[in-house]
Amino acid sequence: MPDDTGIETLIRLMSRLPGLGPRSARRAVLAMLKRRAQVMAPLAQSLAEVALNARDCQICGNISTADTCPICQDPGRANGELCVVEDVADLWALERAQIFRGRYHVLGGTLSALDGLGPDELGIPRLVARVEAEGIREVIMALSATVDAQTTAHYIADALVTSEAQISTLAQGVPIGGELDHLDDGTLGAALRARRRL
Numbered sequence: 001m002p003d004d005t006g007i008e009t010l011i012r013l014m015s016r017l018p019g020l021g022p023r024s025a026r027r028a029v030l031a032m033l034k035r036r037a038q039v040m041a042p043l044a045q046s047l048a049e050v051a052l053n054a055r056d057c058q059i060c061g062n063i064s065t066a067d068t069c070p071i072c073q074d075p076g077r078a079n080g081e082l083c084v085v086e087d088v089a090d091l092w093a094l095e096r097a098q099i100f101r102g103r104y105h106v107l108g109g110t111l112s113a114l115d116g117l118g119p120d121e122l123g124i125p126r127l128v129a130r131v132e133a134e135g136i137r138e139v140i141m142a143l144s145a146t147v148d149a150q151t152t153a154h155y156i157a158d159a160l161v162t163s164e165a166q167i168s169t170l171a172q173g174v175p176i177g178g179e180l181d182h183l184d185d186g187t188l189g190a191a192l193r194a195r196r197r198l
Contacts, residue, residue, distance in 0.1 A: 007033075059130075061106030061123070063088050071095075077103050080137035082165075084127065084156065086110055086144060089181040094142060097188040102140075105130065110148040111155055119155065128159050141169040141198055144179045157198045168195040 007029065015025035032040040056062070057069035064070065071077055081102030085091050091104050107122045109115070119125065131139060139160060143149035157167045171194035174180070180188065 056106075060091075060104045061088070061108060062091055062104060071103060077101060078134070080135065081140065082131065082134070082136045082138070083140045083142050084153075085142050085180070086149060086152075087181075090142065090144075090179075093180045093183065093188060094192070097185040097192070099189040099192050100140075103134075107152070110143065110146070110152040112148055119159075122152070124156060124159055127156065128163070131160060131163050131165050136163075136165045138166045138168060140192070140195055141167065142180065142192070143169075145174050145176045146179075153198060167198045169198040170194075171196045 011022065011025045011029050014020055014028055015022045017025075020028065032043065050065070053065040054063055055065070055067065057064050057072055058067050059072040060069060062069040062071060066073075079102050081100070082105055083091075083094065083100055083102060084105045084107065085094070086107050086109060088106055091106055094100050094104075105127050107124075107127075109117050109122060111117060111119070111122065130136070139156070141153040141156065143153050153169060160167060170191040174183065174187070174191045183191075
């Protein structure tokens with residue numbers, strides 16, 4: 001273990017990241033130290049810039065360095081389809097699969113009384129207003145196959161019952177208890193293509 005407090009702090013901070021434990025963090029820090037000019041300095045600069053400039057998109061909740069993310073700015077994606085996801089990681093997973101060409105709405109979680117997450121905390125009234133204002137024809141519930149996520153999907157479907165939008169949900173390909181961010185691109189694509197009415 002290094003005896004330098006700064007290096008120890010870096011290792012400890014990196015070990016908090018998903019997928020990195022203390023050993024992986026040590027290896028990553030050593031690799032960066034060996035290539036300071038090529039890797040560590042640009043990484044530090046990029047981290048500082050993102051920490052300063054990253055914010056939630058005011059429309060969909062995606063993370064961007066502008067008030068409105070590139071997806072919401074793209075007029076070609078205003079096609080009447082709105083995909084509702086739990087988290088930004090799910091949005092990025094669907095974008096990686098390159099199968100959905102509409103717009104998104106990030107909830108930031110699922111309904112959970114234990115965690116204090118109700119409809120207002122998830123912005124569900126804002127979602128309902130957005131469906132009406134943007135003339136959305138189809139709302140796709142791309143939520144995980146967990147009990148809380150499915151409860152959230154049904155709550156949203158009930159809240160949208162008076163709208164003209166068709167409500168659908170992902171179909172086969174998403175295992176029970178599965179999370180979108182952990183699925184491969186082919187599985188995500190098949191699930192989105194085979195979506196069904198909720």
